[in-house]
Amino acid sequence: MKLESLLSMKGGKGDxxxxxxxxxxxxxxKSMLHLLKEALDGVYLHDxxxxxxxxxxxxxxxxxxxxxxxxxxxxITKRYEALGFNPPEFSAFFSDLPSNDFNTLFQLLxxxxxxxxxxEECLAAxxxxxxxxxxxxxxxxxxxxxxxxxxxxxxxxxxxxLSQVPDSVQDRRSNAYNxxxxxxxxANDITANSYKKQFQTDLAGLQWxxxxxxxxxxxxxxxFRMLGMILSKR
Numbered sequence: 001m002k003l004e005s006l007l008s009m010k011g012g013k014g015d016x017x018x019x020x021x022x023x024x025x026x027x028x029x030k031s032m033l034h035l036l037k038e039a040l041d042g043v044y045l046h047d048x049x050x051x052x053x054x055x056x057x058x059x060x061x062x063x064x065x066x067x068x069x070x071x072x073x074x075x076i077t078k079r080y081e082a083l084g085f086n087p088p089e090f091s092a093f094f095s096d097l098p099s100n101d102f103n104t105l106f107q108l109l110x111x112x113x114x115x116x117x118x119x120e121e122c123l124a125a126x127x128x129x130x131x132x133x134x135x136x137x138x139x140x141x142x143x144x145x146x147x148x149x150x151x152x153x154x155x156x157x158x159x160x161x162l163s164q165v166p167d168s169v170q171d172r173r174s175n176a177y178n179x180x181x182x183x184x185x186x187a188n189d190i191t192a193n194s195y196k197k198q199f200q201t202d203l204a205g206l207q208w209x210x211x212x213x214x215x216x217x218x219x220x221x222x223x224f225r226m227l228g229m230i231l232s233k234r
Contacts, residue, residue, distance in 0.1 A: 025064055046151075048080055054073065054091070054154070060105075061096075066109060070129075111129070112131075
């Protein structure tokens with residue numbers, strides 16, 4: 001069975017769940033908000049009559065993904081308003097592997113502020129969300145959306161997950177064989193390089209920019225303590 005059918009954060013709302021044990025990620029994500037907002041300033045704003053699409057890749061099943069979507073939408077809304085435009089309608093897609101607990105995530109979503117009136121009233125409604133929401137199960141190492149259909153991709157604490165376990169570390173005949181361990185601490189350089197090459201292959205194969213309009217791809221992830229890497233496609 002493929003790993004993407006098995007891997008996920010602990011679902012539900014129990015004491016051991018991701019939803020109740022993701023405060024550390026929230027603290028680091030908050031410390032990187034200035035970089036996210038800085039990158040969002042470079043996002044192309046299209047005709048406000050066209051819906052604006054935001055995607056969080058590797059959303060998991062806690063409140064952090066909802067908070068970052070709120071940050072992105074509020075920032076983009078302010079930019080439209082500063083130009084004298086009414087904000088567009090927003091769509092937010094929450095994406096993770098099929099094994100993710102999307103049910104718990106959707107239960108955390110605030111109700112949609114849909115009063116049959118303007119988006120401005122939706123945006124002004126407290127404790128309500130101002131965007132349409134949907135889940136997209138699948139690996140971000142493959143295409144998930146039509147070409148040029150997304151304005152902003154965001155991903156935090158996800159790129160350190162490889163698309164697969166390198167074949168060589170599972171092969172008993174290989175010098176990179178890792179003896180069935182799920183960690184590389186104490187492994188030889190050949191084993192470490194196998195994981196490194198898999199990581200490089202995964203990054204080189206990412207197709208997120210093919211799915212953007214003239215938007216932005218934002219990556220936030222832990223390397224050593226914390227590294228924020230933001231790439232914009234102009």
